[in-house]
Amino acid sequence: MGRLAEVRRLTAYDRGVFDKFERAIARRGWAEATKNREIGHLTLKDTLVHILNVHEAWLVAVAQGRWEVFDDPNRKGAAVRSFADLWAYRRRVRDGEDALLAGLTERRLAGALQAPWMPGRYTLDDAFHQVSYEQAHHLGEIIGALWQADRAPPPMTWIENLPRR
Numbered sequence: 001m002g003r004l005a006e007v008r009r010l011t012a013y014d015r016g017v018f019d020k021f022e023r024a025i026a027r028r029g030w031a032e033a034t035k036n037r038e039i040g041h042l043t044l045k046d047t048l049v050h051i052l053n054v055h056e057a058w059l060v061a062v063a064q065g066r067w068e069v070f071d072d073p074n075r076k077g078a079a080v081r082s083f084a085d086l087w088a089y090r091r092r093v094r095d096g097e098d099a100l101l102a103g104l105t106e107r108r109l110a111g112a113l114q115a116p117w118m119p120g121r122y123t124l125d126d127a128f129h130q131v132s133y134e135q136a137h138h139l140g141e142i143i144g145a146l147w148q149a150d151r152a153p154p155p156m157t158w159i160e161n162l163p164r165r
Contacts, residue, residue, distance in 0.1 A: 004106050007128045011101065014055075014132050015094070016161050020154035021139055022048060022090070026083050028151070033083075037145040040138065046077035047142055048086060051135045052093045058127040060096035062115045069096075 025033050025044045033045040041047040053075055061069045073079055080086050109125045122130075136156070143153040155161065 002106060003109055003125055004104060007104070007109060007125065008101065010128060010132050011097070013158060013161055014135055017139065017154075017156045018048075018051065018090075018135065020161075021142060021156070022086070024146075024154050025142075030083065032149075037148075039141040039145050041077065041141075043077075044142055044145060045080060045086065047138050049075075049077040049080050049089065051138050052089055054134050055131050056093045056096060058115070058131050059100055060093065062113055063100055063124055063127055064096070066096065 025048065030045075034043050036042050037044065039047060041050045056069050056075065060066050069075065074085075075089065080089060109128075110123055113122055113124055113127055139156055143156070146153040
């Protein structure tokens with residue numbers, strides 16, 4: 001399997017797991033989603049928003065040169081005031097990712113990227129992995145917060161959420 005196929009599989013996995021966590025948090029209600037849990041982004045909702053911010057920063061702004069996304073106040077956690085706002089933001093981020101994925105080639109995947117906040121040399125392939133690993137890190141925070149609240153988190157393992165070939 002080539003790198004392009006693996007990136008598509010990784011993206012499908014990331015989306016499926018994110019959606020499971022988003023649904024699990026939505027089932028608990030807005031008050032639970034916005035309760036300060038003393039995790040990195042304080043609330044479960046703001047942690048989900050941050051995950052979307054990371055996807056949008058790397059795969060829309062950096063990868064596609066769409067720097068204007070950083071000027072949009074609606075990508076801030078405070079601007080997301082309901083689950084409808086969260087879902088709208090997720091759709092916007094995924095639309096941006098889908099635009100990238102639609103024309104993605106092995107050559108483009110191997111191409112160099114540069115984010116103003118990140119030193120070093122890396123490729124678009126690296127950016128896809130960055131967003132995936134960062135999502136896993138922040139979902140780990142949510143998992144810990146859910147366990148502390150005596151709530152079982154959704155499964156996030158690769159094997160349990162394996163995108164079918």
